[in-house]
Amino acid sequence: MMAYGTKQPEWRGEVVPIAWSPRAFHIKKLLTDEECEHIKHIARDKLTSSDVVNTQTGKSEKSDVRTSTGTFFDKDFDEVVTAVEERVAMVTMLPKANQEGLQVLKYVDGQKYEPHHDYFHDDYNKRPENGGQRVVTVLMYLATPEEGGETVFPNVDESLRVSGEGWSDCARQGLAHKPVKGDALMFYSLTPDGKEDIHSLHGSCPTTKGEKWSATLWIHVDAFGQDASYQLNKWKGCADRHENCPYWAGIGECDKNPGYMHSACKLSCKRCDPAKDKEKEAGVQGAAAVAGQAAAAA
Numbered sequence: 001m002m003a004y005g006t007k008q009p010e011w012r013g014e015v016v017p018i019a020w021s022p023r024a025f026h027i028k029k030l031l032t033d034e035e036c037e038h039i040k041h042i043a044r045d046k047l048t049s050s051d052v053v054n055t056q057t058g059k060s061e062k063s064d065v066r067t068s069t070g071t072f073f074d075k076d077f078d079e080v081v082t083a084v085e086e087r088v089a090m091v092t093m094l095p096k097a098n099q100e101g102l103q104v105l106k107y108v109d110g111q112k113y114e115p116h117h118d119y120f121h122d123d124y125n126k127r128p129e130n131g132g133q134r135v136v137t138v139l140m141y142l143a144t145p146e147e148g149g150e151t152v153f154p155n156v157d158e159s160l161r162v163s164g165e166g167w168s169d170c171a172r173q174g175l176a177h178k179p180v181k182g183d184a185l186m187f188y189s190l191t192p193d194g195k196e197d198i199h200s201l202h203g204s205c206p207t208t209k210g211e212k213w214s215a216t217l218w219i220h221v222d223a224f225g226q227d228a229s230y231q232l233n234k235w236k237g238c239a240d241r242h243e244n245c246p247y248w249a250g251i252g253e254c255d256k257n258p259g260y261m262h263s264a265c266k267l268s269c270k271r272c273d274p275a276k277d278k279e280k281e282a283g284v285q286g287a288a289a290v291a292g293q294a295a296a297a298a
Contacts, residue, residue: 011030011087011090011091012029013027013028013029013030013091014027014028014029015027015028015091015186016028018175018177018185019153019156019160019175021156021157021197021199022153022156022187022188022197022199022200023187023188023197024153024175024177024185024186024187024188025185025186025187026177026183026184026185027091027138027183027184027185027186028183029182029183030087030088030091030138030140030182030183030184031084031140031142031182031184031215032182033181033182035080035083035084036141036142036143036181036182036213037142038080039080039081039084039102039104039142039213039215040104040142040143040213042073042077042078043071043073043104043106046071047069047070047071047104047106048069048070048071049069068105068106068107068111068112068113068204069105069106069111070103070104070105070106071103071104072101072102072103072104073101073102073103073104074101075096075099075101075102075225077101077102081102084102084140084215084217085099085102085217088138088217088219091138091186092136092138092186092219094135094136094219095223097223097224097225098131098219098220098221098222098223098224099217099218099219099220099224100217100218100219100220100224102215102216102217103215103216103217103218104142104213104214104215104216105204105212105213105214105215105216106211106212106213107145107149107204107206107207107211107212107213107214108207108210108211108212109207110148110206110207110208111206111207112170112203112204112205112206112207113203113204114203115152115154115155115201115202115203116201116202116203117189117196117198117200117201117202118134118137118189118200118202118218119133119134119189119190119196119197119200120133120134124246124247124250127246128222129246129267129268130220130224130246131220131221131222131223131224131225132220132221132222133189133190133196133220133221134189134190134218134219134220134221135188135189135190135219135220135221136186136187136188136189136218136219137185137186137187137188137189137216137217137218137219138184138185138186138216138217138219139151139184139185139186139187139214139215139216140183140184140214140215140216140217141179141180141181141182141183141184141185141212141213141214142181142213142214142215143179143181143210143211143212143213144179144180144181144210145179145207145209145210145211145212146209146210147168147207147208147209147210148168148170148171148205148206148207148208148209148212149178149179149204149205149206149207149208149210149212150167150168150170150171150176150177150178150179150204150205151176151177151179151185151202151203151204151205152170152171152173152174152175152176152177152202152203152204152205153174153175153176153187153199153200153201153202154173154174154201154202154203155174155198155199155201156174156175156199160174160175161173161174161175162174162175162176168205168206168208170203170205170206171205176205179212179214187200187202188200190221194221241264241265242264242265245261245264245265245267245268245269246268248261248265248268249261249265249268249269253265254268254269254270
């Protein structure tokens with residue numbers, strides 16, 4: 001059976017509430033075995049040491065708190081990735097445009113990720129033109145490790161902490177969720193009133209036997225992305241030509257280096273005139289189509 005208005009079969013999984021503080025849900029059978037294996041296959045040769053975001057500068061850097069290997073994929077990387085992105089949009093009821101590109105991680109031999117928040121602490125990463133704050137994380141499991149690898153939320157009420165056999169020592173420090181191939185964990189980084197939820201603090205327990213593979217989609221409050229086709233569509237032809245334009249504009253380069261910035265970073269330097277750009281709409285639509293074809297071929 002095909003879902004109305006889509007090109008893929010209607011999803012028939014199940015969403016099970018886990019907790020309300022943080023708001024967390026177990027999504028059963030979000031991915032097929034074939035999709036899990038495909039994503040691992042395209043990621044395997046691209047894996048590098050994982051970085052973390054510096055909460056003061058907003059920049060990525062190496063850290064002992066995260067010892068996995070990982071990689072990222074552009075949106076719509078291939079048909080399988082696109083199908084997963086569209087399914088996540090359907091399940092979360094949040095636009096696909098709000099998603100970051102897919103991140104794939106692999107954990108082995110005790111590798112872990114210490115507890116952290118997915119919402120941004122710095123102003124640079126949560127600026128409105130970059131989609132604002134992260135609101136939801138969908139963590140999809142591509143493999144079932146033999147031991148460990150649970151996702152743990154340590155900053156929860158005592159009544160939510162797991163106990164008993166089958167849980168690692170790390171998992172018993174809080175509310176925990178076991179990775180099962182094809183299933184997913186969805187949790188909110190913001191409360192219903194839009195505030196950052198401190199209870200969403202979470203980590204990946206050490207994978208002590210076997211392999212843990214995960215694929216993550218972070219979803220923002222608004223549309224995420226700084227690619228040329230996105231900006232052409234939004235600003236009718238006024239776009240940034242470099243991904244660092246917002247940062248350069250933020251440190252004053254629009255005034256210090258106007259010759260380059262006013263041409264290459266028109267959007268970030270606020271040199272756009274939507275009224276005039278609208279007159280160019282017909283020509284811009286053609287340019288956007290070419291940009292989209294180039295992105296698809298890359």
